[in-house]
Amino acid sequence: MRELLTIDELASRTGEPVWQLRDWLSRGLLQSDPTETFEPPDIERVRLIQFFRDHGVNLEAVAEAVKSGRLDISYGSYLGPHLGWRGGPRCSPARAAEIVGLPTEVVVRLCHVMGVAEEGESVTAADLDMLKDCKEALDVGVPEEAVVQIGRVWADALGRVAEAEVRLVHFYVHERLRAAGVSGPTLFQRTNASAERLIALVGPAMVYYHRKGMARAVLDDLQLHLVPESPAKKDEPPGKLPAAVMLVDLSSFTPLTEAMGDLKAAQVLERFAALVREAAVRWKGRVVKQIGDAFMLVFFDARSALRCALEIEMRASGEPSFPAVRSGVHWGPVLYREGDYVGANVNIAARLAEAAGRHDILVSAVLRREAGGLPDIEFVPLGKRPLKGVAEELEVFEARVPRTDVAVRAVDPVCGMELAPEEVAARLSLGGAERLFCSEACLRQFMAAPQRYPARTQAHE
Numbered sequence: 001m002r003e004l005l006t007i008d009e010l011a012s013r014t015g016e017p018v019w020q021l022r023d024w025l026s027r028g029l030l031q032s033d034p035t036e037t038f039e040p041p042d043i044e045r046v047r048l049i050q051f052f053r054d055h056g057v058n059l060e061a062v063a064e065a066v067k068s069g070r071l072d073i074s075y076g077s078y079l080g081p082h083l084g085w086r087g088g089p090r091c092s093p094a095r096a097a098e099i100v101g102l103p104t105e106v107v108v109r110l111c112h113v114m115g116v117a118e119e120g121e122s123v124t125a126a127d128l129d130m131l132k133d134c135k136e137a138l139d140v141g142v143p144e145e146a147v148v149q150i151g152r153v154w155a156d157a158l159g160r161v162a163e164a165e166v167r168l169v170h171f172y173v174h175e176r177l178r179a180a181g182v183s184g185p186t187l188f189q190r191t192n193a194s195a196e197r198l199i200a201l202v203g204p205a206m207v208y209y210h211r212k213g214m215a216r217a218v219l220d221d222l223q224l225h226l227v228p229e230s231p232a233k234k235d236e237p238p239g240k241l242p243a244a245v246m247l248v249d250l251s252s253f254t255p256l257t258e259a260m261g262d263l264k265a266a267q268v269l270e271r272f273a274a275l276v277r278e279a280a281v282r283w284k285g286r287v288v289k290q291i292g293d294a295f296m297l298v299f300f301d302a303r304s305a306l307r308c309a310l311e312i313e314m315r316a317s318g319e320p321s322f323p324a325v326r327s328g329v330h331w332g333p334v335l336y337r338e339g340d341y342v343g344a345n346v347n348i349a350a351r352l353a354e355a356a357g358r359h360d361i362l363v364s365a366v367l368r369r370e371a372g373g374l375p376d377i378e379f380v381p382l383g384k385r386p387l388k389g390v391a392e393e394l395e396v397f398e399a400r401v402p403r404t405d406v407a408v409r410a411v412d413p414v415c416g417m418e419l420a421p422e423e424v425a426a427r428l429s430l431g432g433a434e435r436l437f438c439s440e441a442c443l444r445q446f447m448a449a450p451q452r453y454p455a456r457t458q459a460h461e
Helices: 007-014 018-027 041-054 059-068 073-086 093-100 104-114 125-139 144-179 184-200 202-225 253-282 302-318 344-355 365-371 440-448
Strands: 240-250 286-291 294-299 325-337 340-342 361-364 378-385 394-400 408-411 417-419 426-430 433-437 458-460
Touching: 007 018, 007 041, 018 041, 018 059, 041 059, 093 104, 093 125, 104 125, 104 144, 125 144, 144 184, 144 202, 184 202, 240 253, 240 302, 240 344, 253 286, 253 294, 253 302, 253 440, 286 340, 294 302, 294 344, 302 325, 302 361, 302 365, 302 394, 325 344, 325 365, 344 361, 344 394, 361 365, 365 394, 426 440, 433 440
Parallel strands: 325 361
Antiparallel strands: 240 294, 240 325, 286 294, 325 340, 361 394, 378 394, 408 417, 408 458, 426 433
């Protein structure tokens, strides 16, 4: 016999007042018979509505989407396991501090990390469990700052994992089913079925990648112990370590995006990202972050950083219809903070990349010295250069591998793509010079305003 709930029981199970449930009934967000009888799945529907409301979603828009069939409110049965754990009794951070046995200011700080508001009855039972784990870490001697840092890393990293799971299911399952003509409850049922199978794989995948990451991190840490240690200083901040920092990006990504649109630019970026990550793995580097087309990598060996930059340049130069790459590499002490590396030496690497031209790998004299003798690499002295935001001029070198097989490729003046002869789609003679284009679209854009585009015509391969 199926379980039935009165509206009072539904209110008790969800924490929502009866008057609010009746309001949602009147809007079509909930459904019931004239006796206001509900079933257990309605609990999940209420939680979904609560989720929308608490995240600032307009409930009128939700009601309209439900009415039109764009949103099936039974989607709450899928979200139930992800929203239900946030339910149950709540307490204030001050009360949580009493329960856990930590100072209120520490609990408030940890709540900020956990994404829990410090006002009102905001702390759930799940939040309390996390606070108890934090207290255990503090009790065994882990400093508060370290607990906060690892919490922020977890929140950022796992938040991105969760976002990727949801977005990929939406774009690659839900939208493809919809394009195939699937609609209504069937669309959401099939989407949910795929999502549930994916979520079942999350735990094993997280364990696998965490183990791989831990093995890599331990090896990096051991490598740091191989370096002769200087006497410890009491006033030195924790997290300081020597590293090579590399910034690499595409030299003409903005004009490429403007000329070809977001989709084509995203496809180029996917190729570039794969290339960078493959080279980083080969040369034991770590991709710290990606912002648009720019990647920041760290290495604990200067030679590996240099080899990685050279490989990225070589492989990018061989890619068909691909923009040029530029890099900046510097060596020096950096500060590790929350999964990132910060400090003046990171800024110097970024400014070197910013100053680099097409195909350039600009390195500092410090990086060159740390890398030692590399007979197959040529360091071309560029003299002392002023860099934006750096107080003193920096001695800069261009690192490159001497080659005799350098071919010449055309550069599309509009999008910056470098083209082999067989990749040229259109030509234009103007002012005694020939311009080559990757597409008719770039040719038309050039002809509309030729004065906007530089007269670059060739690049090495």
